[in-house]
Amino acid sequence: MIAYLTQSADRIRGHSTRRGYLLLVLVSLCFLAPPTLASDAQIRNVRTLLSDGVYRLGARIDFTLNDTLQQALQNGVPLVLELRIEVIRERDWLWAERAAHLRQRFGLQFHALTRRYLVDNYSTDVQYSFLELEEALDYIGNIYDLPLIDANLLKPQYTYWVRMRADLDIESLPTPVRLWAYLGSDWSLQSDWHQWPLQP
Amino acid sequence: MAIATVTRSRLGILPMLVLFCILLVSLSLMSDATHNSERFGQLYSWLLLINAIGLVVLVGLIGSNLYWLVSQYRARAPGAKLTSRLVITFVVLAVVPVAVVYYFSLQFLQRGIDSWFDVQIEQALDDALELSRGSLDVRLSDLLKLTEKIASELAEMTPALVPIGLYDLRVRSTAVELAVFGMDGRIVASSSVEGTNIVPHRPPDQALLPLEQGRSYVGLDPISDAGLHVRAVVPVSSSKPGAEPLTLQALFEVPERLSTLAENVENQIVRYKKLAYLRTFLKYSYMLTLSMVLVLSLLSAVWAAFFSARRMVAPIAVLAEGTRAVAEGDYSTRLPVTSEDELGFLVRSFNDMTRRLSKARDQARRSQQRVEGQRAYLETVLGSLSSGVLSISDTGELRTVNEAACQVVGIDLSGQLGCRLSEISARHEFLEPLLSLVDARRAEQLLDWQEQVLLFDSAGRRVLMCRSAALPVSDESSGGQVVVFDDVTDLIRAQRDAAWGEVARRLAHEIKNPLTPIQLSAERLRRKYLKTMPGEEAEIMDRATRTIVQQVETLKEMVNAFGEYARAPKLQLERVDLYELLRDTAALYEGSTLRIDLDLVEPSPLLNGDAGRLRQLLHNLFKNALEAVRDREDGQLVIRSRWVLEAGDRFIDLSFADNGGGFSDEVLERLFEPYVTTKTRGTGLGLAIVKKIVEEHNGQIRAQNTEQHHACIELRFHAEAQTGLT
Numbered sequence: 001m002i003a004y005l006t007q008s009a010d011r012i013r014g015h016s017t018r019r020g021y022l023l024l025v026l027v028s029l030c031f032l033a034p035p036t037l038a039s040d041a042q043i044r045n046v047r048t049l050l051s052d053g054v055y056r057l058g059a060r061i062d063f064t065l066n067d068t069l070q071q072a073l074q075n076g077v078p079l080v081l082e083l084r085i086e087v088i089r090e091r092d093w094l095w096a097e098r099a100a101h102l103r104q105r106f107g108l109q110f111h112a113l114t115r116r117y118l119v120d121n122y123s124t125d126v127q128y129s130f131l132e133l134e135e136a137l138d139y140i141g142n143i144y145d146l147p148l149i150d151a152n153l154l155k156p157q158y159t160y161w162v163r164m165r166a167d168l169d170i171e172s173l174p175t176p177v178r179l180w181a182y183l184g185s186d187w188s189l190q191s192d193w194h195q196w197p198l199q200p
Numbered sequence: 201m202a203i204a205t206v207t208r209s210r211l212g213i214l215p216m217l218v219l220f221c222i223l224l225v226s227l228s229l230m231s232d233a234t235h236n237s238e239r240f241g242q243l244y245s246w247l248l249l250i251n252a253i254g255l256v257v258l259v260g261l262i263g264s265n266l267y268w269l270v271s272q273y274r275a276r277a278p279g280a281k282l283t284s285r286l287v288i289t290f291v292v293l294a295v296v297p298v299a300v301v302y303y304f305s306l307q308f309l310q311r312g313i314d315s316w317f318d319v320q321i322e323q324a325l326d327d328a329l330e331l332s333r334g335s336l337d338v339r340l341s342d343l344l345k346l347t348e349k350i351a352s353e354l355a356e357m358t359p360a361l362v363p364i365g366l367y368d369l370r371v372r373s374t375a376v377e378l379a380v381f382g383m384d385g386r387i388v389a390s391s392s393v394e395g396t397n398i399v400p401h402r403p404p405d406q407a408l409l410p411l412e413q414g415r416s417y418v419g420l421d422p423i424s425d426a427g428l429h430v431r432a433v434v435p436v437s438s439s440k441p442g443a444e445p446l447t448l449q450a451l452f453e454v455p456e457r458l459s460t461l462a463e464n465v466e467n468q469i470v471r472y473k474k475l476a477y478l479r480t481f482l483k484y485s486y487m488l489t490l491s492m493v494l495v496l497s498l499l500s501a502v503w504a505a506f507f508s509a510r511r512m513v514a515p516i517a518v519l520a521e522g523t524r525a526v527a528e529g530d531y532s533t534r535l536p537v538t539s540e541d542e543l544g545f546l547v548r549s550f551n552d553m554t555r556r557l558s559k560a561r562d563q564a565r566r567s568q569q570r571v572e573g574q575r576a577y578l579e580t581v582l583g584s585l586s587s588g589v590l591s592i593s594d595t596g597e598l599r600t601v602n603e604a605a606c607q608v609v610g611i612d613l614s615g616q617l618g619c620r621l622s623e624i625s626a627r628h629e630f631l632e633p634l635l636s637l638v639d640a641r642r643a644e645q646l647l648d649w650q651e652q653v654l655l656f657d658s659a660g661r662r663v664l665m666c667r668s669a670a671l672p673v674s675d676e677s678s679g680g681q682v683v684v685f686d687d688v689t690d691l692i693r694a695q696r697d698a699a700w701g702e703v704a705r706r707l708a709h710e711i712k713n714p715l716t717p718i719q720l721s722a723e724r725l726r727r728k729y730l731k732t733m734p735g736e737e738a739e740i741m742d743r744a745t746r747t748i749v750q751q752v753e754t755l756k757e758m759v760n761a762f763g764e765y766a767r768a769p770k771l772q773l774e775r776v777d778l779y780e781l782l783r784d785t786a787a788l789y790e791g792s793t794l795r796i797d798l799d800l801v802e803p804s805p806l807l808n809g810d811a812g813r814l815r816q817l818l819h820n821l822f823k824n825a826l827e828a829v830r831d832r833e834d835g836q837l838v839i840r841s842r843w844v845l846e847a848g849d850r851f852i853d854l855s856f857a858d859n860g861g862g863f864s865d866e867v868l869e870r871l872f873e874p875y876v877t878t879k880t881r882g883t884g885l886g887l888a889i890v891k892k893i894v895e896e897h898n899g900q901i902r903a904q905n906t907e908q909h910h911a912c913i914e915l916r917f918h919a920e921a922q923t924g925l926t
Contacts, residue, residue: 075477076470112473113332113466114420114428127422131406174474175244176481179488182245 039066039189041081041141041166048148048162050200055148057085061141061166061191068186069168070133072177073117078109080172081140081189085164087149087198099160100149105169106140141166154198163195213507216261223254223496231489251492258499265506278524279517283509290505295498302494306487313483317476325469332465336420339458340430344418346373347432347450354380354448355438363389376429377401377451380436388446403449407433411447420454428454515543522550531558586686588664591671593680596620596642608664608687609634609655630655634664638683641668647681652688656869663689693873700874700888704762712759715752722748765874765885771810771896778852778919779804781811782839785818794826794858795836801843805852805919809897817893820886821856821913828860828911835859844916852919855912862909871903887913 045060063081065073073079083104088096107120116129117136130136154160168189170181181187230247269287272280350369357365362380370378370391379390379400390400407417416434423429429451436446454462475482518535525533531554535547579602582589588605590613592598597620601613609631616624621639625632634653641649647670655662666685673679726745733741779800786796822837829835835858842853863871872891887903890913894901899917906912 072477076474077477111466112329112470113336113462116421118422129404129422135406171245174478174481176478176485178245179248179485180481 038186039069039168040064041189041191043164043166043191043194046162046164046194046196048196048198048200050151053151055087055151055198055200057143057146057148057162059143059164061143063137063141063166063189065133065137065189066186069189072187073108073110073133076110076112077174077177078107078172080169081106081108081166082169083143083164083166085146085148085162088161088163089155089158090161096161099153102146102148104143104146108136108140148198151200160198161195162198163193165193166191216503216507219254219257220500223251226250226254227489227493227496230492251496255492255495255499258496258503262499262502262506265503265510269506277517278520279513282516283513286509286512287502287505290509291502294501294505298494298497298501302490305490309486309490310483313479313486317479321472322476325472328465329469332462335458336454336462339455340418340420340432343430343450343452344416344432344434347375347418347434347448348416350375350378350450351434351436351448354436354446359388359443363391366391373450375450375452377449379449381447381449383445400449401451403431403433403447407431407449408447411435423451428459430454515539515547519547519550522554526554526557531561588685588687590683590685591680592621592638592642592683594678596622596639598624599680605685608685634666634685637666638668638681642681653685662687663692696873697892700762700765704765707759708763712756712763715756715759719749719752719756722752761885765889765892771813773808773810775806776809776811776814777804777922778807778814778854778917779841781814782818782854785815785822786839789822789826792826793833793835794822794829795834796822797836797838799838800841803921803923805841805843805917806922807852807897807917807919809917813893813896817890820890824886824890824913825856825858825860825911828858832859843921850919850921851916854915854917856915857906857910857912859908859910862905862911863903868903868905872901 040062041064042062043059044062045058047058048055049058050056061083065079069079083102083106085102085104086098087100088098090096105122107118107122109118109120110116111118111129114129116131117133119128119130119136119139120126121128128136128139130139148162166189168181168187170178170188173181173187177187226247229243230251269280269284273284350373353369354362354365366378366380366389369375370393376394377390377392377400380388381403382388385402387400392400401423403417404421407419407421410417411433414435416432418430418432420428421431423431430453432450432452434448434450436448438445453459515535515538522533522535533554534551537544537547537551582600582602583604585602585604588608589600589602590598590605591600598613598617601617606612606614609628611628611631613624616627621635625635633655637651637653641647647668650665650667653664653666655664664685665688666683668681668683671680671682722745726741726749730738730741730745782798782800786798789796825837826835829837837856837858840855840857842855844851844853872887874885874888891901894915894917897917899915901913901915903911903913
C-alpha cells in the first residue's frame with residue numbers, strides 16, 4: 001500500500017516515473033513476504049521455588065509460529081528457539097547486576113520421512129519426536145524444576161529479580177533469510193523481557 | 201596549499217588500500233557464506249555489517265571529496281575544472297561497463313537459480329519419499345506382526361515366566377529391546393541388547409493413545425542417543441481370566457541399508473525442498489552480495505577517480521599557481537618535485553626557468569641600479585657645474601641638459617628634450633647662433649671643437665665660450681656629442697672695465713698732472729706777453745693761449761670724467777624714495793627743450809641706495825635724452841614705472857623712452873661700454889656710468905629701440921612698496 005501511495009504521489013507530481021519504480025522495488029523488498037500473523041512467545045505462569053537450597057524455576061511459554069515459520073519448518077528449515085533466563089539485582093545508579101544467567105536452546109525440525117517434528121534439547125542433547133507441531137512447542141514451552149541459582153549466592157539484603165525472554169535464534173537460520181529476520185520481518189520471533197521478583 | 205594536498209593524498213592511499221582489502225575479503229567471505237552456510241554462516245551477519253560500514257565510510261570519503269571539488273570549483277581554484285573533468289571521465293568509464301556486467305549478472309542469477317528447480321524433479325522427489333515411506337511401512341507392518349506374535353506368546357506365559365521368556369523372545373525376534381509395562385505404566389519385565397541400559401525406553405504418550413482404542417502402534421521413532429528405531433507397541437491380551445492387561449513395546453533397529461537409503465532420500469529431499477523454499481531469499485542474497493560488490497566497486501572506482509584525478513591534477517595546479525606567481529612577477533617561486541615522470545620533469549624545468557629568470561632579473565636590477573647610480577652621480581656633477589652642458593644625439597636631438605645650461609641661456613630647455621636642434625632654434629631665436637653652430641659642425645663631421653658664440657637678446661649681448669666633445673659610441677649609446685658652454689660676457693666685461701679703469705688711472709696720472717703746468721704756463725704767457733705784443737701778434741697770442749687754456753680745461757674735464765668712471769666710491773646706502781628722486785631731478789630740466797612726462801604707478805618704490813649716485817644716474821639719462829632730441833622741437837622723455845613680482849620678489853621697472861633717433865645696431869651691441877657714443881660731444885662715458893651705478897645697486901639695465909626706432913632704456917631695481925601693495 002505504501003508502494004502504491006508512493007507511486008501515485010509521483011504520478012501526481014509528474015516526476016520521472018523511473019524514480020518511482022525504483023522506490024517501488026525498494027519498498028517491495030522491505031515488504032517481501034505477504035503480511036501474516038506475527039510469530040509470538042507469551043510467557044505465563046512463572047514461578048520460582050526454593051528447594052534444597054536451590055531456587056528452581058517453572059514457567060509456561062506459549063509459542064505461536066506464523067505461517068512463514070511453519071512453512072519454513074515444513075520445508076526443512078530447522079528453527080532454534082532460545083530461552084534466556086537471568087537473575088539480576090537492581091542497583092540505584094548503575095545498571096542491574098547479573099547474578100546468574102541460563103540459556104536453554106531447542107532445535108525444532110520437521111522429519112519429512114516420518115512426518116514428525118523433532119525437538120533437540122541442546123542442554124541435554126536428547127531428541128524428542130512429536131506428531132504435531134503444537135506438541136513439540138508445548139514441550140519446549142513447558143519448563144519445570146529448572147535449577148536457577150544456589151540460595152547461598154544471594155545476598156539477603158538485596159532484592160533479586162528473575163527475567164526471561166524467548167527468541168528465535170536468527171543466527172541459526174539459513175544465511176539467506178538472516179538479513180530479513182534482522183530487518184524484523186515475519187522471520188523474527190521475539191518476546192519482551194518478562195520480569196518478576198525472585199521469591200522462595 | 202597544493203603541496204599539502206599532495207601529501208594528504210599520499211597518506212590517504214594506505215588506509216584506503218587496507219579498507220579495500222578488508223571489504224574485498226569480507227565480500228568474498230560473504231559470497232561464500234551465502235553459498236555454503238556451514239563454513240562462514242556464523243560470520244554472515246558480521247560480514248554484512250562490516251561491508252555496510254565500509255560502504256558508508258566510502259560514501260563519506262566520496263562525499264567529502266565531492267564537497268572539496270565543488271568548493272574548489274566555486275572558488276575557481278586552478279585545476280578544479282580539470283579535476284572534475286577527469287573525475288567524470290573516470291566515473292563514466294568505470295560505471296558503464298560495471299553496470300552492464302551487473303545487469304547481465306542479475307539476469308543470469310535470476311534465470312540460473314530458477315532453472316535449478318523444476319516441478320518434475322520436485323514430483324520425483326516426493327515420489328521417492330513416498331516410496332521410502334512405503335518400503336518402511338512394509339517393514340513396519342512386518343515388525344508389527346512379529347511383535348503381535350511375541351505378544352500372543354507372552355500372553356500364554358504365566359506372569360512369573362514373562363521375564364525369562366522375554367529374553368528368549370528378544371533373541372529370537374532380533375529386537376533391540378523388549379519391555380512389558382503394566383496398566384499403571386510400571387515395568388513388568390524388560391530385555392535389552394545393551395546390558396547396561398537397565399531402564400527401558402518408555403513409549404511416548406502418542407504411542408499409548410491407540411492402545412486405549414485396542415489398536416497397536418508402530419512407528420519410526422528417534423530413540424534418545426540411538427537414532428531412529430522402529431517402535432511397536434501392542435497390547436498383551438491374556439486369555440486367562442483376571443490377568444492384568446499388559447503392554448508390550450518392541451524396539452527394532454532399522455536395517456542399515458534401508459536406514460541409510462531412507463536417510464539419504466530424506467536428506468536430499470529436505471535439502472532440495474529447503475533450497476526450493478528459500479530460493480527467493482537466496483536470489484535476494486546473491487543479488488545483495490552482487491549489489492554490494494557492484495556498489496563497492498563503483499564507490500571504489502569513484503574514490504579512485506577522485507584520488508587519481510587529484511593526484512594527477514595536483515602538480516598541474518601547483519604549476520598553474522606557480523605560473524600565475526611568475527606572471528605577477530614573483531620569480532622566487534620554487535615548486536616541490538613530487539614525481540619522476542613527465543610532470544616532475546616539467547616542474548623541474550619550471551623551477552630552472554624561475555631560477556634563471558630571477559637571476560636575470562636580479563642582474564638587470566643590479567645593472568639598472570648601477571646605471572641609475574652613475575646617472576645620479578653624473579646629474580649631481582652636471583647640476584653642480586656652473587657651465588651649461590647639453591648632450592646631443594648623433595641625429596641632432598637634444599638628449600640631456602643641465603640646470604646651469606638653462607640658467608645661462610635663460611630658457612628652460614628641459615621641456616625640449618628629444619627635439620631637434622633646428623626645432624629648438626625655431627622656437628627660441630635667441631639660441632639660434634649656438635645651435636646652428638653645433639649643427640654646422642656636426643654636418644662637417646666635426647665634433648671636437650671650441651668656439652666663442654655671441655647671443656643677442658633683449659638684455660644685450662651674451663658671449664658664450666663653447667666646447668664640444670664627441671661622445672663614445674657603445675652598445676647602449678650611439679655617440680653624439682656633448683657641448684659645454686660658459687657665459688663669459690661678465691668676465692669679458694669685467695676685463696674690459698678693469699682695462700678702462702687702468703686707462704683712467706693712467707690718464708689721471710700721466711695726463712692730468714702735466715695739464716695744470718700747461719694751463720698755468722699758457723696763462724702766464726698770456727699775462728706776461730699779451731700786453732707787450734703788438735696788435736696782430738697780441739691777437740694771435742690771445743687766441744692761442746685761450747685755445748690752450750680751453751683745451752686743457754676740456755682735457756681736465758675728460759680726465760676727471762674718466763677718474764669718475766674708474767673710481768669706485770663707497771656707496772652711502774639709505775632708504776631712497778625713487779619717485780621723489782625722479783621728480784626732483786626732472787624738475788631741474790623744466791626750462792630745457794626736453795619735456796619730461798612722468799607716468800608712475802603708485803605706490804612709490806623704496807630702495808636701498810646711494811641717493812647721490814642715483815641722482816647722477818638720472819642726470820646722465822636725462823642728459824642722454826636731451827642730447828638725443830636736441831634737433832627736435834618736440835623732444836620728450838616719457839618715464840613709466842611698473843611693479844613686477846618675480847620669483848617672490850618685488851621689482852620696480854622704470855622705462856625711459858625718448859623720441860630721438862634711437863640706437864644704431866652697432867652701437868646697441870656695445871652701448872654700455874665706455875667711449876661708445878652717437879654724439880659728437882661728450883666723453884662717451886654716460887651710459888657706462890649709468891650701467892655701473894645700476895650694477896652697484898644690484899639692478900638690471902637694458903636698452904632697445906622702440907617700434908618707432910626711438911631709444912628706450914629700461915631699469916629694474918629690487919624695491920619695496922612704501923605702502924601696502926596687493
